[in-house]
Amino acid sequence: MSISVAIVEDNASIRDGIARLLNATPGFRCNQKYASCEEALQSIKEPLPDIVLMDIGFDGMSGIEGVRRLKQRYPNLNVVMLTVYDDNERIFQSLCSGASGYLLKNSSPEVVMAALTEVHRGGAAMTPSIAKKVLSLFRSIAPAQTESHNLTKRETEILEHLVAGSSYKMIADALNLSIETVHTHIKRIYGKLQVHSKTEAVSKALRQRLV
Amino acid sequence: MSISVAIVEDNASIRDGIARLLNATPGFRCNQKYASCEEALQSIKEPLPDIVLMDIGFDGMSGIEGVRRLKQRYPNLNVVMLTVYDDNERIFQSLCSGASGYLLKNSSPEVVMAALTEVHRGGAAMTPSIAKKVLSLFRSIAPAQTESHNLTKRETEILEHLVAGSSYKMIADALNLSIETVHTHIKRIYGKLQVHSKTEAVSKALRQRLV
DNA sequence: CTCAAAATCCCCAGAATTGGGGATTGTTGA
DNA sequence: TCAACAATCCCCAATTCTGGGGATTTTGAG
Numbered sequence: 001m002s003i004s005v006a007i008v009e010d011n012a013s014i015r016d017g018i019a020r021l022l023n024a025t026p027g028f029r030c031n032q033k034y035a036s037c038e039e040a041l042q043s044i045k046e047p048l049p050d051i052v053l054m055d056i057g058f059d060g061m062s063g064i065e066g067v068r069r070l071k072q073r074y075p076n077l078n079v080v081m082l083t084v085y086d087d088n089e090r091i092f093q094s095l096c097s098g099a100s101g102y103l104l105k106n107s108s109p110e111v112v113m114a115a116l117t118e119v120h121r122g123g124a125a126m127t128p129s130i131a132k133k134v135l136s137l138f139r140s141i142a143p144a145q146t147e148s149h150n151l152t153k154r155e156t157e158i159l160e161h162l163v164a165g166s167s168y169k170m171i172a173d174a175l176n177l178s179i180e181t182v183h184t185h186i187k188r189i190y191g192k193l194q195v196h197s198k199t200e201a202v203s204k205a206l207r208q209r210l211v
Numbered sequence: 212m213s214i215s216v217a218i219v220e221d222n223a224s225i226r227d228g229i230a231r232l233l234n235a236t237p238g239f240r241c242n243q244k245y246a247s248c249e250e251a252l253q254s255i256k257e258p259l260p261d262i263v264l265m266d267i268g269f270d271g272m273s274g275i276e277g278v279r280r281l282k283q284r285y286p287n288l289n290v291v292m293l294t295v296y297d298d299n300e301r302i303f304q305s306l307c308s309g310a311s312g313y314l315l316k317n318s319s320p321e322v323v324m325a326a327l328t329e330v331h332r333g334g335a336a337m338t339p340s341i342a343k344k345v346l347s348l349f350r351s352i353a354p355a356q357t358e359s360h361n362l363t364k365r366e367t368e369i370l371e372h373l374v375a376g377s378s379y380k381m382i383a384d385a386l387n388l389s390i391e392t393v394h395t396h397i398k399r400i401y402g403k404l405q406v407h408s409k410t411e412a413v414s415k416a417l418r419q420r421l422v
Numbered sequence: 423c424t425c426a427a428a429a430t431c432c433c434c435a436g437a438a439t440t441g442g443g444g445a446t447t448g449t450t451g452a
Numbered sequence: 453t454c455a456a457c458a459a460t461c462c463c464c465a466a467t468t469c470t471g472g473g474g475a476t477t478t479t480g481a482g
Contacts, residue, residue, distance in 0.1 A: 131337060132335040152458060181462095184462095203374050364428090365430095388431090392430050394469085397470090
């Protein structure tokens with residue numbers, strides 16, 4: 001079965017060009033074309049396309065807002081941005097809104113096709129220059145280095161349950177332990193993390209990526 | 212001028228295989244091979260290679276620590292990880308340590324060569340499955356989401372104190388409120404976040420970047 | 423001004439958490 | 453082999469939370 005692609009792009013000649021290209025390429029097909037996000041949000045429905053190719057620069061709703069709403073309605077839908085913008089803000093917003101890829105319009109048709117194939121396989125695709133910026137953004141927002149608290153396996157396991165919001169009793173049931181054992185483990189966790197409550201432990205665990 | 216590549220890889224046959232492959236490919240050359248990070252850090256010097264291909268799984272210093280030190284000494288050096296590991300933690304640490312790419316060892320030689328070319332051009336390279344994880348990590352550490360559970364200002368403030376690990380009493384003292392007021396606010400927060408304990412609230416707050 | 427929402431405060435009772443104490447059984451590395 | 457450590461379980465008392473009820477005062481938008 002070929003990969004079905006929907007296009008959201010306001011420029012008619014670009015839109016039709018891509019559609020023609022897709023339909024002329026074995027393994028791809030395109031039978032959904034939209035000139036705006038509003039139109040796409042209104043008209044798109046089951047059966048969903050495998051991938052939506054989304055422009056960003058629209059007059060009305062931006063492509064970024066479009067991705068957000070599409071992903072909200074169809075969380076498993078793959079959306080790939082195809083745009084001329086390569087500024088950090090748009091990249092950042094697009095990816096945070098759930099885009100599975102970010103391609104520049106100067107990419108060759110082969111690169112775009114390859115990217116669509118990869119996304120369809122469950123991967124993500126970015127042109128190298130975008131990837132570079134993503135890594136740079138990544139580092140800029142990365143949290144502080146995690147220090148080691150050498151928690152034991154059991155302690156880590158219990159900490160995960162704490163993060164999930166479980167009570168002593170729920171943890172005991174889930175792990176087939178007595179509540180007192182859970183109590184003991186948690187006391188040790190508190191000692192190692194230097195905290196005095198579940199909330200502090202959860203906060204520290206999440207912030208320092210212990211779980 | 213061809214792209215010069217240094218290899219850091221403990222398995223001799225893999226190491227030599229990649230070197231031979233590079234030297235047999237027009238546009239590439241490899242005349243620096245190291246079996247450990249220690250060796251690489253000691254022996255590598257001007258003129259630097261264009262790219263270092265770095266394994267992760269070493270007996271001594273890990274490849275991640277290796278990248279960190281290499282980038283510390285030569286900030287402009289491009290390091291690309293080439294490894295079998297695809298867990299979030301190693302990916303995260305590698306990229307934060309300054310790697311310009313992350314490839315899996317099951318990648319075809321063509322893909323590796325293409326990636327090296329892109330990195331040499333100033334881009335970054337990841338296999339699609341890694342890119343997917345990077346985007347997922349990216350979202351998980353991204354700053355504040357505007358999407359909210361419409362907590363009021365006071366409620367958000369109190370939620371922050373909960374995340375900091377404060378008890379009702381500590382919050383009351385910090386904000387000059389009665390404990391009962393704190394109690395009331397927290398009850399409302401629980402309702403809005405759909406949780407039933409401080410731990411759950413903290414976990415949700417941190418995961419959804421509400422604070 | 424007026425009304426709804428936000429913010430403040432109070433009581434109660436059952437449940438949960440915290441921090442002490444202690445103990446036993448395996449496992450494991452020196 | 454033996455000490456260190458992980459993992460398991462128990463008791464107690466003080467404190468803290470949680471989930472129900474209320475209630476009043478401020479504040480902000482229309």
